Amino acid sequence: MNAPATSPSVKGWCPGAHRPMLSGDGLVVRVRPFRAELSADQARGLCDLAERFGNGTLDLTSRANLQIRGVAEADHPALLAELEALGLIDQDPAVEGHRNILLDPNWATGDLTDRLYDALLSALPSLPDMPEKMGFALDTCRGGYLRDGSADFRFEISDDGGLILRADGCDAGRPVTEAAAIDALKDMAEWFVSTGGRDAGRMARHLKTVSLPAEWQTTPPRSAATDVSPGAAPNGTVLGAAFGKIDTTALRDLLNDTGAEQMRLMLGRMFWLRGGRAPAPSQHFVFEGGDPILKAHACPGAPFCPQATVETRSLATWLAAQTDHVLHVSGCSKGCALPRACAVTLVGRDGAFDLVKNGAPWDIPSQTGLAPDTISLKDL
Structure with a gap:
């Protein structure tokens, strides 16, 4: 292996x-x-x-x-x-460190997304202490735009237009009213901490070993929106x-x-x-929108990051024009540029690359030790 x-x-x-x-x-x-x-x-x-x-x-x-x-x-x-x-x-470093909030860019002043943002910002100091990598998504305009964004607690819209709170990693969420939304978020955050979620670090990872209450998984979100380009x-x-x-x-x-x-x-x-x-x-x-570079992800790589032993972006630029797949060239297995699975991931290790297909940078590679100048379309 x-x-x-x-x-x-x-x-x-x-x-x-x-x-x-x-x-x-x-x-x-x-x-x-x-x-x-x-x-x-x-x-x-x-x-x-x-x-x-x-x-x-x-x-x-x-x-x-x-x-x-x-x-x-x-x-x-x-x-x-x-x-x-x-x-x-x-001004408060503790609030700033936890203010990982994604918003649908179509929000307008005074709309639901804007109001939820204000409520969430006010509530951040009172939420349980959670890992700083954790975040929130306010996908509450047309719905479904932030589906691929990195977030652990997701406010979304259901098919009938209602507001739901969904834990990342679950297919369905919990219907909530706007007035009760933040209290529901506090309940979910307290459940996460009390069931050992801090050790897992992220919601989806935690839910691989612990089951969320069934009543919080009743209503699926609206289908993902068409990508913006x-x-x-x-x-x-x-x-x-x-x-x-x-x-x-x-x-x-x-x-x-x-x-x-x-x-x-x-x-x-x-x-x-x-x-x-x-x-x-x-x-x-x-x-x-058709520019292939938009499907390529790459961190700064070496020498800008001490974790990386490989240069990343020139290789990603060259390979992007050769494939229709989403491509990730990562300087190490942390995968900062795209911390999730995609079609083709090249992971730097000891000056060479490992190839992961349909997986994340930390997954077991299908090939190892690929020299940068030998990687080609056939590897993708």
Whole structure:
């Protein structure tokens, strides 16, 4: 049997603003914009900070957050102060570390999703202490858009239009009213902790060994919505960023040239420029949904991450044009760029790659020790 990839150092938490993570090029500081939205001025300000304190790029993460990389430890307090001045972080580090909230980007001020966001934000300090990797999805607009997003507690819409709370890993959820939604969430969170969920780390993993109460599994969510792709959108344009990497100079120019008013962050490493003019084509962003790079996922890899022994993104770019499958090139078996199963996953180990088909980076590979220059279409 083939051996799995060497186990990397798993932190059990994600880098935040108050609690950054040390990588090969300095600190990684994650910014979770409230409601996954930045005003044009906030976006320009974040570009300025990435250039002043980081490496001049922003990373758009799989959870629709932004990261500044390459921050010196001595500069971290000054960066925090600037982020707070922009209104992009919580003053309470404990709240900021648990504010992993996905929203359907179609939310509107005062709608159900917006109201649930406010209620959830207020409730975060009173929830049981859970692993910081855990998160929440407010998939309550048209429904089904966030199905592939990383979340453990999911507010969704049923086929009859009702609100449900579903535990990730279950096919069905629990009908709730808006007024009782947060109390139901607290019940589920307390159940998770009391049944040993902290040891599992995530809801779906916990439910592989422990059964959720049957009355919390009665109503399935609405079918998944059609995927959003780059192109014209209501009141703006959706653009993609290859591997989530955004050049700050290009983003600043984009905001200035279009006159966009807001920037909403989306799953799939895309963002929605709202208001203003349609952007002119640019090599820095993905403008068409058929671009194969959108199906390719890759972390920064070596030398930027100490866990990685392989370079990732040039290989992912080359292979993306050769396959119609979702492709993941991971520097190690943590799989940060896509922490779930997909059609083809290449996992770096000791300077070579292991191949996992229809699995996650930590699964047993079908082939091991593939040299980067020998991997081809036949392996996919």
